[in-house]
Amino acid sequence: MKFLKKKETIALFAVFLLALFLRLYKLGSLPLGLYEEEVTNAYVGRFILQNGVDPYGNRLPLLYFDKFGDYPPVLPLYLSGLATYVFGFTEFAARFSIALIGALTIFPVYGLALLIFQNKWWGIFAGIILAILPWHVVLSRTSAEGIIGLAAYTLALYLLIQGIIAGRKKTVLLSFVFFFLTYFLYPSFRLLVPLTLLPIILMVPHGVTRRHLVSAMIVSFVLTGTIALTPWGKGRLVQTGILSSDEAATHVAIRNTMFANGDGSDNVPIARTFHNKVTGYARYFLEQYVSYFSPMHLFLDAGGQRRYYNVPAQGLLLISLGPLLLFGLFPMVKHSVSAPVVRLIVYLLLIAPLPAAITIDFPPHAHRAIAMIVPLVLLATYGAYSLTSLMNPAPADRYGARKQYVVIGLLIILLSVEGVYFWHQYEQHEAAEQSILRNGGDKELAKYLIANGKHYDQVIAPVLARLPIYYLYFSGNVDRSLAGKFTREVRIERLDNITLLATECPSDKVSIGELPKNTLIVDYAKCLAPDGSAVVDSIIRRDSTGAYTLRVPR
Numbered sequence: 001m002k003f004l005k006k007k008e009t010i011a012l013f014a015v016f017l018l019a020l021f022l023r024l025y026k027l028g029s030l031p032l033g034l035y036e037e038e039v040t041n042a043y044v045g046r047f048i049l050q051n052g053v054d055p056y057g058n059r060l061p062l063l064y065f066d067k068f069g070d071y072p073p074v075l076p077l078y079l080s081g082l083a084t085y086v087f088g089f090t091e092f093a094a095r096f097s098i099a100l101i102g103a104l105t106i107f108p109v110y111g112l113a114l115l116i117f118q119n120k121w122w123g124i125f126a127g128i129i130l131a132i133l134p135w136h137v138v139l140s141r142t143s144a145e146g147i148i149g150l151a152a153y154t155l156a157l158y159l160l161i162q163g164i165i166a167g168r169k170k171t172v173l174l175s176f177v178f179f180f181l182t183y184f185l186y187p188s189f190r191l192l193v194p195l196t197l198l199p200i201i202l203m204v205p206h207g208v209t210r211r212h213l214v215s216a217m218i219v220s221f222v223l224t225g226t227i228a229l230t231p232w233g234k235g236r237l238v239q240t241g242i243l244s245s246d247e248a249a250t251h252v253a254i255r256n257t258m259f260a261n262g263d264g265s266d267n268v269p270i271a272r273t274f275h276n277k278v279t280g281y282a283r284y285f286l287e288q289y290v291s292y293f294s295p296m297h298l299f300l301d302a303g304g305q306r307r308y309y310n311v312p313a314q315g316l317l318l319i320s321l322g323p324l325l326l327f328g329l330f331p332m333v334k335h336s337v338s339a340p341v342v343r344l345i346v347y348l349l350l351i352a353p354l355p356a357a358i359t360i361d362f363p364p365h366a367h368r369a370i371a372m373i374v375p376l377v378l379l380a381t382y383g384a385y386s387l388t389s390l391m392n393p394a395p396a397d398r399y400g401a402r403k404q405y406v407v408i409g410l411l412i413i414l415l416s417v418e419g420v421y422f423w424h425q426y427e428q429h430e431a432a433e434q435s436i437l438r439n440g441g442d443k444e445l446a447k448y449l450i451a452n453g454k455h456y457d458q459v460i461a462p463v464l465a466r467l468p469i470y471y472l473y474f475s476g477n478v479d480r481s482l483a484g485k486f487t488r489e490v491r492i493e494r495l496d497n498i499t500l501l502a503t504e505c506p507s508d509k510v511s512i513g514e515l516p517k518n519t520l521i522v523d524y525a526k527c528l529a530p531d532g533s534a535v536v537d538s539i540i541r542r543d544s545t546g547a548y549t550l551r552v553p554r
Contacts, residue, residue, distance in 0.1 A: 008120040012110060015124055019131035020103040022423070023140045027099055028092035031142055031310075031430055032542055033438030036466040038080075038143040040067060040490060042094035043473040045081020048074075050478045057484035063184065064232045068489045070239060071232035073184045076145040089476045091443075095143050102140025102147045106130055108154040109374060113381055115161050116341055126381040128412065132419040135302075135316035135366060136373055138309050138426065146370035149186030152178045154374050157196070164204055172209055176216045183223065187236060188355035190227055192371055194220035195351045203340050240361040242285060248360050252280035285357055291364045292353035292372065295322075302366060306437050309366040311422065312429045316366060318418040320411070321380045328383030342382060349375035384411055439465055441539045441547025445522065446470035448539065448550075453498060453520070460510060461522035463500035468492045507533060512553050521551045 044065055048054050054061055054074075064071040079097040087093035106127045113126035130136055140147050156178035163171030179197070182189035197217040204210045227233035242248045259275040297303055299315040299322055309316065329346070349372060356368035391403040434440070442465055449471060453459050461467060469490060472478070486492050493500055503509055505527035512532040515521075525538065525546030532554050539548040 008124065011124050012106075012120075012127065015110075015127040015131050016103060016106050019106050019127075020100070022131065022137050023099040023103050024096070026427070027095050027141060028090060030427060031138075031438060032434045033440045034091050034094060034443050034470075035142070035438045036442070036469070037067075038091075038094050039443075039473050040466055040469050041077045041080040041143060041145075042084060042089075043081070043469050043478070044490070045074075045077035045079065046084045046089075047081070047478045047482075049078060049081050049085075051480040051483060053480070053483045055483060055486040055490060064235075066232070066235075066488070069235055071235035072145065073186065075184050076148050076186075079148065080143060089473050094473075095141060098143050098145070098147050099140050101151050102136060103131075105136070105147070105151045105154055108151070108158045109377060111158040112154065112161070112374070113378060115158070115165065116337060116345075116378065117381070117385055122381060122385055125384060125408070125412075126377055128415065129321070129377045129380055130373070132415060132422075133317065133373065133377065134311060134314055134422045134426070135309070135370075137422075138311060139367060139370065142308055144308060144367050144370070146186045146188065146367050149182045149189050150370050150373060152182045152185055153189055153192070153196075153371065156182070157374075160200065164200075164209055167209070169208060169212070172212055176212075179216070179220065180223070183227065186370075188368055188371060190224045190233075191355045192351060194224055195354070196348065199344060199347055203344070237359070240359040242281060242288075242358055242360055245360040248281070248284055252277060252284055256280050288360075288363045289353055289357035292356065292369050294364070297364050302364075304362050304364045304366050306362075306434070310430055310434055310437070311426045314422055314425045317376065318415060318422065320414045320418050321376075324380040324383035324387070324411075325376070326383065327386045328379040328381075331382075331386035331389075337382065337385065345375050345378050345382065349379065384408070435541035435543040435545060439470075440541035440543070440545075442467060442470050443474065445539050445548050446474050448537070449498065449522075450475050453496065456497065456520040457516050457518040459498040459520045459522065460506045461498055461500055462504055462506060462524065463491045463493075463502050464504060466490060468495055468500055471495060471498070507551060515553045517553055519553060523549045523551065525549050 044055060048060065053059050054065055056066075061074045063074060065074045065077055076098070079101075080094060083093040083096040084090075087096060109130050110123040110127045112123075114120055114123035117123070136147075156175045159171050159175035159178065163169070163173075163175060179193045182193060194217055197213060197220060201210060201213045201217060204213060228237075238244050256275040256277070260272075291297065291303075297315060298317050299319050301313055302309050302311070302316045328342075352371035352375060353364075353369045355371075356363065356365045359365065359368060388404040388407050391407050445461075446467065449459060449461070472482070472495065482492070491500070491502070501509055504524040507521050507523050507527060507530045510521070512521075512530050520536070521533065525548055527549065529535070529549075529551070533551040534554045535549055536552050537550040538546060539550070541547050
């Protein structure tokens, strides 16, 4: 028995190592390009840890850091910055912390599956799915803050269910700590946490635990509402929410006008009944919500925000998980897993896209819908469990047990083969559309200026695309004297001998003939060459498109 337990422990650790490898291998160069949010998170996190103030001069912020009116939670920035103490100011360091937390999520997922299926090997199977899941692998490697929120949310779910089953009040209370921590890790969970607690209350008998759950649910709803009323709590929703979007308003207005015209000018009451703002926005929301369950999006070619997920000819999930999800939704044999638990998994899956569906920004958005991952993994595991139960309805049947092992082995082989295809697409082809989307050329320009800028009397460059942050990060400059010199959108007017202008074409804003000959001007590549200038170098992206042109006065 001890040997079996040891085998299970070794297998779980092996799955963790697989997850860690897939999230750390070539992390400094894959995905291509260090996106501006990645470098900003790492730099600002390190700046605060180093100096006790953020670049704006605010002392030890705990709730948010305002980049461009979006007010993202600041705790993930601390984690990103922490890795720079170990790995230096590198691409690897900027991505390491979130990649590591992504791999560690294997353990609470294993724990949840163990509680549901009462079998460690099914917990390990769930861990394997998460370890190789394209959705989770890619987001873990792109410094997506939602990965940290998902890890805390999954751990909270595990602790809550385990505490309820074991009757441990302290474990239940500890789960609330992690649930509320998610509020300050990724905004989507501010809506999901109260909705998650709601049905669990109905599954728990009357008693102390239920009273704690009711209290936690009430607090979570109040906290969600309170945060939503603050400028920092509603910042990003105001920028991207359906109700505040001009794009959504135009879409609804055009559609309602079209249908109203079709009803005729003599049917105004009917037109207003069926084609008003309420029905228009409701349909718009439902269209977005349903898009998150599109088979094309999930299994074949994921859409949405390409900066976060851009793997050609690859969905968020592996195709072989499709049949398992169907078996999970429609099991063909009775087994020991209780129906309320299965309904809870399905419920968690149905509420997971809600925070994403109320926004207009690049739907279906893989990052904002990140909470779908865990219920999908559990549902696929349940499908595999149901399938193997169908192979062996009588537990004492040795022949049936052998068929179970064969089926499980084939499933793992199939998942592995598909995982190899995904990795090939990711490693070899993800750069096809990523160069511009992920700030291709910005890192290269920053390193060029660090190496060569000192040879010029002055450098004039754009302040756009967080270029100052790239320059400061790769030069390792987190000097406290910079605090308070930054303005909104993390901009600064001057660094060393570099003057930064809010334009893509600084050469249009200066008089070339009046500049010293030893002046370097950095333009976007699309800018027209001004008279009296000569090109000395250029920054080319990996996809062969031009990023920047470097000029000097003639």
